[in-house]
Amino acid sequence: MVLHSLCNIAYTHVVMKTILQKNFFARNTHIVARQMLGKTLVRKTNDTIYTGIITEVEAYIGEDDLACHASKGRTKRTEIMYGDPGHAYVYLIYGMYHCLNVVTEGKEFPAAVLIRAVEPTVGIADMIRNRNTSNIHNLTTGPGKLCQAMDVTLDANGVDMTHAFPLYIENEKEIPEGTIHATTRIGVAYAKHCANYPWRYYIKDSPFISKK
């Protein structure tokens, strides 16, 4: 009887993987961004599962942040950022690539975390096929690359990421604060003084980073 119970406990421990919930994302965007590092991004399609450990993110916060799409105000495109935290904001960039964000903070306050890079863990063969390259360090090391590798398109825009399908983030042990590096964000030179904000966060020494 005792043995049976112990087995159950051990079994439960092994299989339990919790999905990050709304309360995780409904906080200050910098805290959410930093704590997303080291977590596992999961993408499920009808026939494939892709996963990767988040290694690089950027924070985009409010209408005053000139790099944030919400600086243009509330439009059809940015509407999702004014909605519930934990939902996906996916947009098309340069007419050919997609970028994946997770909405943060409270309803009516537009903010999100852009996922810029992951370390691929599951579904690598499919990522290689999607990206047409076998270089593991070139599969998911960029916002457009990881969306192409993990088959994230506009279909995922607005998806509630706190459910087990088709897109969510698994909780993992928190990484040490000292392993997080902050720099200015990539590709936002147009954003005047906001371009200088150190709102890009990545895991120091990770080989799965978009740019040094």
Next chain:
DNA sequence: TATACGATCACCT
């Protein structure tokens, strides 16, 4: 309706 441009990437010199 028309136009300018981008939270990128691959390929070129």
Next chain:
DNA sequence: GGTGATCGTATAC
């Protein structure tokens, strides 16, 4: 280092 691909969105007309 530089440039072209390619199209939805915002904005000007």
